[in-house]
Structure formats: structure tokens, C-alpha cells
Amino acid sequence: MKQNSLKGWFKSGSPGVWLSGGAVSIAVIMTLGLLAVIAVRGLAHFWPADLIQASYNVPGMANHLVIGEIVQKEEVPRERLKSAGLPVPDSGPEFMTRELVKVGNRDINGADFTWIVGDWLAEQSTPPELMALERREWGNFYGYLVNIKEQGKVVAEGETAWPELQSRITRVSDLADALRRLEKSDIGKVNAGLERLRLQTRRLELEGRLTPVAQADMDAERAELDASYKDIETRLGALHAQVNRDSVTVRDANGKEIEVQLGQIVHAYQPNAMNTLTKLGFYFSKMWEFLSDDPREANTEGGIFPAIFGTVMMTLIMAVIVTPFGVLAAVYLREYAKQNTFTRLIRIAVNNLAGVPAIVYGVFGLGFFVYVLGGSLDRLFFPEALPAPTFGTPGLLWASLTLALLAVPVVIVATEEGLARIPRTVREGSLALGATKAETLWKIVLPMASPAMMTGMILAVARAAGEVAPLMLVGVVKLAPSLPLDGNYPYLHLDQKIMHLGFHIYDVGFQSPNVEAARPLVYATALLLVLVIATLNLSAVWIRNHLREKYKALDS
Template sequence: MKQQTLKSWFKSGSPWVWLNAGAVAIAVIMTLGLLAVIASRGLGHFWPADVIEAEYRIPGQPARLMAGEAVESEEVPRARLAASGLPVDAAGGEFMTRELLKVGNREVFGADFSWVIAEWLHEPRTPEDLLVLERREWGNFYGYLLSVSENGQVVASGAAAIDALQQRIERGNALHAEVMRLEKGEIGRINHGLERLRLKTRKLELEGRLTATAQADLDAERAQLDADYRVLEARLVGLQQQVGRDSLRVRTADGREQEIGMDKIVRAYQPNAMGLFDKLGFYFAKLWEFVSDEPREANTEGGVFPAIFGTVLMTLIMAIIVTPFGVIAAVYLREYARQGWLTRVIRIAVNNLAGVPSIVYGVFGLGFFVYVLGGSLDRLFFPESAPAPTFGTPGLMWASLTLAILTLPVVIVATEEGLARIPRALREGSLALGATKAETLWKVVLPMASPAMMTGLILAVARAAGEVAPLMLVGVVKLAPSLPLDGNYPYLHLDQKIMHLGFHIYDVGFQSPNVEAARPLVYATALLLVLVIALLNFSAVYIRNHLREKYKALEH
């Protein structure tokens, strides 16, 4: 009886339902676990951890004071430590604890991080007056504030120095922001105008139209730009003098004193004296800096806004390019092409293109788009720029086009499947009412197939936004000094190189000279890339669902 019941249970298909449900549950749990690991390792980097100070007593050597943040710890065999030359007592236990401290003060110690033996750290403490300085260069400084000076004169010392320091940091950051605005904004506009005049002069020379009148007009415009530049230069020098007037004197935990210019400091805080709400405020301020600021210190400090901007802009341009081409190809294959062996071969080729490694598309983009098409555009439309290339070099447009070619098969297949699902009766009804085939296609078929088009676009965006290998060849760089979208004509600079979150992860994780400092940023940037892709996909899903509801009545 039980055997018969078991056989009927198998025949009902329930085991396979449960098996599929279990596989889906395992996949969801693994995905959520992976995201949790990435989030915990990445987002924890921005929390202001306490800074410990302790005596480090290596046997047989003088004791010295150390200060830093505890990053990680591990158990290491004593034999391994002894083999590395450390004076380890072999009579102890089998393992010793080794801790990684972020000690900062790179100009003093030569490195931001140091491995220490936990058993040799004595009398650890967390002094409330221990100061952390986040700097634009040379990483963090850990030590004690002695005094604050203005134009070489001490204006505050002792307990009052911290308030004076915070006031001057706020002032220095505001002046630094104004300097950057002048350099990248107004001075950048003038430099762009001067370059435009140079190219215009060269173009008139090549065309033989550089008359005395044209030269005089160009000289007048150039003189005006030079005059504007001199005004801005004087203003910039004044701002830089104001930024550099303040300084502070600090002392490291082991007693070394040094002078630091206020223009080198981003923020100062005392983590050991901060309460929970102070730390929460600091944490969210650091998170905002991460998503809104530019990178510093070989991409291991600061933010990733240029990479976010480049990723989103490139993906949007790719979507604008791939959607019409994919839809047109699918409409031709489904609605106009004669269904025969040639059409079947084309469909097989399209499906196979979806499995081609992405780096192959990158090589194709570099060879065809950059060198052939870009070089031809330079010869035809930008001869005045020679020998410097305009479009004959990797840039935003070629990166977007390469991704469009890479994702084109996905859009074609999804759109064609959507067209195939539309009932033939709807087409015949439209034709019977007097509409032409083109009108039927444009006003009936394509609107009803739009959810399928959006499905193809969602899949294309999901793949394109995370690609890295082809982009390394056709336009993505480690650091782009300016955004490809600004206030200078033609506003959107398709020839400009960009940053990308995926390449930023690769660069920080595998090319950074400071591995320990870069590691948490790899996780944080990876989480951010996942969120950006999810946001782009959710936006497309919302549009697709809206279109599906709009045309659901026509399907029935």
C-alpha cells in the first residue's frame, strides 16, 4: 500500500515541484548571503572605529607606543613566526595571535598598516583626546593635537585647539571647493574656448580661408578669453593663499612632532570620544561622500561619483542605440522576411552571438569602431585636430556602441518572441478595417509587443552594466579628470574617456599599491554596482509592467 502511494506521489510530479522549490530557495539564500557578506565588509569600512594606544614590547627590544585601528586578527603558528625572524618563545602554545593595525602616518612609518603580535601589546587604552586626521594625501594621521596656527602664529592650543581646528577645517573645505569649482568650471570653460579657437584657426588654414579679417576676429575673441583668465587666475591665487595660511602642530603616539597644512585635511575627529549618534552622523556623512565625491589617493580614498556617472550614462546611451536596432531586426525577421532556411540560419547566428565572450566584442570595437570608423571620422570631419585623434581613440561613444553590439542578440530574441505571441486575428482585424501593413505594425503590433521589448532591454542593461573586459579596450580608464557631460559645447562629449564601477573594482582590487586600504572599498563598490544595476532594472521593469497593463485588454 505504501509502495503504491509512493508511486502515485512520484507520478503526480510533486517531488519535482519540491526539488525545484528547494533549488530556488538555495539560490536565493546564497544570493542574499553573498550580498550580506559584501555589505558587511564594505559598509563597515565607513564606521568610525575606536583607536587603541598600547605599548608594543618585542622581546629583546625597547618598548614603543603604537596607535591605530584594529582591522583584523588571525591565529598564526609559532614556528611560522620564528621562521620569519621574530624572537618567539618556542616554549609557549602552538599558536599566537597576529593583528593588523591601521597605524596611518605614512610619511613617518612608510606604510598605513602594520602586523603586530597581540601578546606583545601591553596596557591597551582608548584615549578620548586621540585625534584622527583624514587627509587629501598620505592617508590618515593618528596622534595628538598640540596647537593651531594662522600665518605662523599660534592661535589656539590645549583643549581649545580642537574647536579652532574644526572651524578652520570647515573654512578650508569651503575654500578648496571654491578652488575646484574655478579650476574645473570657469577656468575649464576658458581652456575649452581657447582650444576651440585653436582648432578653428587650424581649420581655416587648411581650407585656405584664414583671411586678415577672420584672424582679427579670432584674435579679439582669444584676447577676451585671456583677459577673463587673468582675472580668474588672480582670484585663484588669492584663494590658494587663504587655504594655505592655517596649519596645525601634532604629535604621534611615540612622541614625534610635525606640522601639517590645513589645506591637506579633509576632516578631523576623535572617535574614542564620540557617542553613538555622533558616530551615526559621521557614518552617513562618509557614505554620502563615497557616492558623491571624487576619488583620492589612487582611488583608495574619497568617492566614486565619476564611476557611477560614467556607468549610468554609458548604459543609457547603449540602451538608446540597441533598442531601435534590435526592434527593427526582430520586426524584419518576424514580419517581413520570407520564412525559410536563410531566416533560420540568421536566427541561429543571432543566438550564437549571445554566447561570444565579451572580450571578443572589445577587440572588435577597438579594431572597427575606434581605428576604422573613428579614424575615418577624424579624417573627414576633424582634420584640424591631427595628429591628435578626436574619435580615433577609445571613448564614451565607442564603449556604448560596443556594448550595444554585445547586447543586440538579447533584444532581437526577446522582441521576436513578443511579436510571435501577438494573435494573428489582431493583425487581420486591423487590415480588414482598412489599415495598411505599416499602420498595423506601428499602431497595433509594436505597442502590444512593447513589454517584450522592455524585457529584452532589461536583460541587455543587466549584462551591459556589469561588463568590464571589453570596456578596458574601448573607453574606460582608471581616472577621468572630468565628466563627459558638462556646460561646454557640445555638452555631451562622446569622444571623452569615462570611469566605470566594474573597472574601478578591478583597478582598486588588483592594481592598487595599498592592498589593505583598498580591500573594503572593493566590497563597497561591488555593492554599489549591484544597487545601480538593480535600480536600472527596476526602472525598466516598472515601465514594462505599465505597458503590459495598458495593452492587456487588447490581448483578450
């Protein structure tokens, strides 16, 4: 009886349902767990953790003070510490605590992080006057504030030094913003004008049309640009003098004092003296800085805005390119081409293209788009710039085209499946009412297939946004000095190299000289990239459902 009921249970298909549900549940749990790990490790980096001060008592060595932020704790076997050369006694517990401490002060200590034995720490405390300075170079400084100087003269010390430091850092930050605007906008505009004149002169020389009148006009324009540059240079010198006017004297854990220019300081804060609300405000300001600022210190500090901008810009250009080609190819294959062996071979080729490794597309893009097509464009339209390449080098346009080539099979397959689901009676009814085939296709068929078209397009965009391997060959770099979109003609510079979130993760995670400092940024950038791709996929679902509801009457 039990055997029959068991056979009936298997025949009913319930085991398959339970297995499928279990597999989906495991996949969801693993995905959420991965996102949770990435979020915790990445977002915790922006929290202003308390700083400890402790005496480090290494057996057989002189004691010294340690100031820093505890990043990680772990239990390790005593024998492992002994094999690492540490003076560990023979007797004692089997396991000892090892702590990774961010001690900062790289210009003094030589490294930002150090492993210490937690059992040898004594007299731990969190003095409220302990200070963290986030610097543009040499990482963080941890220690005590001694005094504030203006042009070498002490203007504040003791209890009045900290509020004075905050006000002067705000002043220097405003000056640094003005300095950055001059360097990026005004000087960039002058340099672009000078380069345009140089190329124009060279073109007239090649064409034999460089007359004295034309030369005089360009000389006059060049003189105006030179005068503008000298004026900007004078303003830059005045701003640099103002930025470097003030300095701060600080003291490390062992009493060594150094002087730091306020122009090198991004933030100064005392985490041990901050309450929860103050820390929350600092936390969100750091997150905004991460999203909106430029990277510093070999991409291990600062923000990732150029990478976000480059990823979004490249993806948008790719979508503009891939959508019409993919949709037109699918419409031809489904609506106009004869369904024979040749079209079946084309469909097989399209499906196979979707499985080609991405790096192969990168090699093709480098060989065809960059060297062949880009080199030809340079010879035809930019001879005055040669031998320096304009489009004959990796850049934004070629990266977008390479990704479009990679994503077009997805759009073709999705669009063709959407067209195949439309009943033939709909087409015949439209034709019977007097509409032409083109009108039927444009006003009836394509609107009904638009959910599948949009889904295919955005899924292709989501896939392209996460690609890294082909982009390393066709236009993505470690650090781009300027954005491809600015106020200089032609405003969108398709020949310019860009940064990308995926490549930024690879570079910071595997090419960084400061691995421990870069690790939290890898998690934070990875979380951001996952959120971008998830947003694109959710957008695909919403648009598909919206269009499906809109054209449900036609489908029925």
C-alpha cells in the first residue's frame, strides 16, 4: 500500500515541484547572502570607527604606543605565530588573538595596516581628543592636534585649535573647489582652443591654403587664448598661495611631530568624540563623496564618479546602436525572409554568437574597429592630427560598438520570439481591412512585440554593463583625467578613453599597491555595479508588464 502511494506521489510530479522550489530557494538565499556580505564589507568602510590607543607589550622588546582602528580580529594557533618569527612563549593557550589594525601614518610607518597580537595589548583606551586626518596623499594620519599655523606662525593651540582647524579646512575646501574648476573648465577650454588652432593650421598647410591672411587671423586668436591662459595662470597662483597658507602640526602615538599643509587635508574628525547622529551624518557624507568625487591614491581612496559616468555613457551609446540593428534584423528574419535552410543557418549563427566569449569580441573590436576602421577615419577626416591617432586608438565609441556587437544576438533572439508569438490572424485581419504590410508591421505587429523587444534590449544592456574583458582592449583605462562629456566642442568626445565600474573593481582588487586599503572599495564598487544591473533588470520587467497591459486588447 505504501509502495503504491509512493509511486503515485512520483507520478503526480510533486518531487519535481519540490526540487524546483528548493533549487530556487537555495539560489535566492545564496544571492541574498552574497549581497549581504558585499554590503556589510563595503558600506561599513564609510563608518567613522573609534580609534584605540594601547600599549603594545611584545615579550623581550621595549613597549610602544599604538594608535589606530581595529579592522579585523581572528584566532590563530600559537604555533603559527611562532613560525612567523614572533617571540611567543612555549606555554600558554593553544590559540591567540591576532588583530589587523589600521595605524595610518604611512609617511612615518611605511604602511597603513599592521598585524598585532591582541594578547599583548594593554591599557586600551579611546581618548576623545584622538584625531583622524584624511589626506590627499599618504593616506590617513592618526594622532593628536598640536597647533594651527598661518604662514608659519602659530595662531591656535590647545582647546581653541580644533574649532579653528574645522573652519580653516572649510575655507581651504572652497578654495580647492575653485582651483579645480579653473584647472578643469577654464584651462581645459583654452587648451582645446589652442589644439583646434594647431590642427586648423596643419590642415591648411596640407591643403595649400595657408595664406598670410588666414595665418594672421589664427595668430590673433592664439594671442587672445595665450592672454586668457596667463590670466588664469595668475589666478591659479593666487589660489595656490591661499590654499597653502595654513598648516597644522600633529603628533603621532610615539611623540613625533609633523607639519601638514591644510591643502592636503580632505577631512579632519575625532571619531571617539562623535555621537551616533554625528557619525550618521559623516557616514552619509562619505557615501556621497564616494559616489560623486574623483579617485585618489591609485584609486584606493576618494570616489568613483568617473567610473559611474563612463559606465552609464558607454551603455547608453551601446543601447542606441544595438536597438535598431537588432530589431531590424529580427523583423527581416521573421517577417520578410523566406523560411528556408539559409535563414535557419542564420538563426543558428546568431544563437552561437550569443555564446562566444566576450574577450573574443574585444580582440575583434581592437583589430577591426580601432586599427582598421579607426585608422581609415583618421586618414580620411583627420590627416592634420597624424601621426597622433584620433579614432585609431581605443576610445568610447569603439567600446560601445564592441559591446553592441556582443549584445545584438540577445536583442535579435528576444525580438524574434516576440514577433513569433503574435497570431497570424492579427496580420491577416489588418491586411483584410486594407492596411499595407508595412502599416500592419508598424502599427500592429511591432507594438504588440514591444514587450519582448524592450526586455531583450534592457537585458542586453544589463549584460553589457557588467562586461570587463573586451573593454580592457577597446577603450577603458585605470584613470581617465577628464570626462568624455564637457563644454568644449564637439562636447561629446567619442575618441576619449573612459573609466568603467567593472574594470575599476579589477584594478583596485588585483592591481592596487595597497591591498588592505583597497579591499573595502572593491566591495562597495561591486555592490554599486550589482545594484545598477539589478535596476536595469527590474526596469525591464516593469516596462514589459506595462507594455503587455497596454496592448492586451490587441493580443486578445
